[in-house]
Amino acid sequence: MSGSVLWLASPVHTKALAIPSSRWGRRSNCRISSSVSVSATLVATAGPRSYESYEAMVYEVVLKQAALTRKERTNRGVLDESVPLSWDLLSDAYERCGEVCAEYAKTFYLGTLLMTPERRKAIWAIYVWCRRTDELVDGPNASHITPTALDRWEKRLDDLFKGRPYDMYDAALSDTITKFPVDIQPFKDMIEGMRLDLKKSRYQNFDELYLYCYYVAGTVGLMSVPVMGIAPDSKASTESVYNAALALGIANQLTNILRDVGEDARRGRIYLPLDELAQAGLTEDDIFAGKVTDKWRNFIKDQIKRTRMFYDAAEQGIFELNPQSRWPVLASSLLYRQILDSIEANDYNNFTKRAYVSKAKKLLSLPVAYAKATLGIKSS
Ligand SMILES: CC(C)=CCC/C(C)=C/CC/C(C)=C/CC/C(C)=C/[C@@H]1[C@@H](COP(=O)(O)OP(=O)(O)O)[C@]1(C)CC/C=C(\C)CC/C=C(\C)CCC=C(C)C
Numbered sequence: 249m250s251g252s253v254l255w256l257a258s259p260v261h262t263k264a265l266a267i268p269s270s271r272w273g274r275r276s277n278c279r280i281s282s283s284v285s286v287s288a289t290l291v292a293t294a295g296p297r298s299y300e301s302y303e304a305m306v307y308e309v310v311l312k313q314a315a316l317t318r319k320e321r322t323n324r325g326v327l328d329e330s331v332p333l334s335w336d337l338l339s340d341a342y343e344r345c346g347e348v349c350a351e352y353a354k355t356f357y358l359g360t361l362l363m364t365p366e367r368r369k370a371i372w373a374i375y376v377w378c379r380r381t382d383e384l385v386d387g388p389n390a391s392h393i394t395p396t397a398l399d400r401w402e403k404r405l406d407d408l409f410k411g412r413p414y415d416m417y418d419a420a421l422s423d424t425i426t427k428f429p430v431d432i433q434p435f436k437d438m439i440e441g442m443r444l445d446l447k448k449s450r451y452q453n454f455d456e457l458y459l460y461c462y463y464v465a466g467t468v469g470l471m472s473v474p475v476m477g478i479a480p481d482s483k484a485s486t487e488s489v490y491n492a493a494l495a496l497g498i499a500n501q502l503t504n505i506l507r508d509v510g511e512d513a514r515r516g517r518i519y520l521p522l523d524e525l526a527q528a529g530l531t532e533d534d535i536f537a538g539k540v541t542d543k544w545r546n547f548i549k550d551q552i553k554r555t556r557m558f559y560d561a562a563e564q565g566i567f568e569l570n571p572q573s574r575w576p577v578l579a580s581s582l583l584y585r586q587i588l589d590s591i592e593a594n595d596y597n598n599f600t601k602r603a604y605v606s607k608a609k610k611l612l613s614l615p616v617a618y619a620k621a622t623l624g625i626k627s628s
């Protein structure tokens with residue numbers, strides 16, 4: 249990781265299932281345990297001070313993003329440097345983003361069709377940038393990706409935010425940021441997550457895992473809210489909506505992690521809090537052995553419980569979004585959440601059985617989400 253490094257104390261969560269934040273309604277028995285280095289990006293965002301947890305640092309990013317939206321900040325100071333694109337080129341660029349989105353995320357793409365054309369195009373552009381970033385470390389060329397390549401990708405990001413896109417997809421995002429108060433920080437933080445992934449394959453506690461989940465998925469929530477918009481009649485604070493967006497990203501990523509335990513272990517990676525693993529009487533070798541025991545079932549039950557708490561925290565916020573933006577978010581949240589049900593149905597064998605949501609269930613989720621979103625039905 250480049251830049252300065254700040255040392256801080258990270259809390260031990262004596263109650264394994266706690267979501268580590270006073271914002272989630274509790275902060276239990278934090279004890280100072282160990283020192284860990286903090287990302288330069290977050291230090292740059294949050295300033296040179298120490299935090300009791302990574303989660304507290306991420307919260308500062310949330311506050312900053314919410315403040316930017318509240319003031320309806322414009323990125324426009326930079327526009328003088330930009331090369332204007334013809335309307336034809338731009339609409340082509342957005343169309344291609346839509347095609348990529350439809351190809352990789354069909355259900356989500358369908359949902360975006362309900363949004364206003366401006367919003368839908370902007371979400372496609374953000375989606376494509378995120379997908380391309382993820383492909384760098386997860387795609388076919390992933391083994392060739394180095395920190396230098398990520399630095400180059402970040403330089404490209406800086407340029408497109410200054411109105412100097414490299415290609416069509418970048419041009420769409422470059423245009424999007426002139427129309428919506430989207431800030432560069434969550435994009436930079438996602439790249440930081442990819443850097444982290446290149447060098448880290450173990451997470452000592454949930455706070456470390458939380459930071460990773462923020463980088464690669466919570467950031468998506470923060471990028472999306474300025475485009476999706478908050479309902480004009482919403483009484484919720486801007487911060488609470490951003491918190492919900494962050495929570496949904498974290499919930500999605502934790503779900504991915506629980507689904508992919510076996511696959512990740514085969515790549516030598518463990519995205520689970522090692523301290524909680526030890527508390528459950530399990531070791532890394534148990535994961536590599538891939539045996540479903542009662543200890544494992546109990547451990548995964550606890551991880552699922554916490555993940556559902558993040559979904560619950562997110563759901564409230566979905567109803568504060570602009571009405572046309574609610575459906576795709578709710579649909580994707582319902583769909584993703586069902587992966588957890590599937591892990592349970594597989595009797596917690598996430599080593600060799602892939603948890604998935606059947607086509608029929610996916611199809612059923614769409615009208616359910618639509619009804620909930622339009623009638624404002626929140627889960628009990
Ligand atoms: C409606 C909606 C879901 C909008 C988000 C659109 C968008 C910009 C998505 C980008 C997703 C993406 C490509 C992220 C790159 C990193 C990554 C792959 C993260 C994982 C996604 C799942 O993808 P997949 O299953 O393909 O994973 P694999 O690569 O196969 O492992 C993530 C788990 C992150 C997804 C995170 C979100 C979709 C955030 C959702 C939050 C919001 C849209 C905010 C909603 C607002 C409120 C107030 C709740």
Ligand SMILES: [Mn+2]
Pocket residue numbers: 382386
């Ligand atoms: Mn991926």
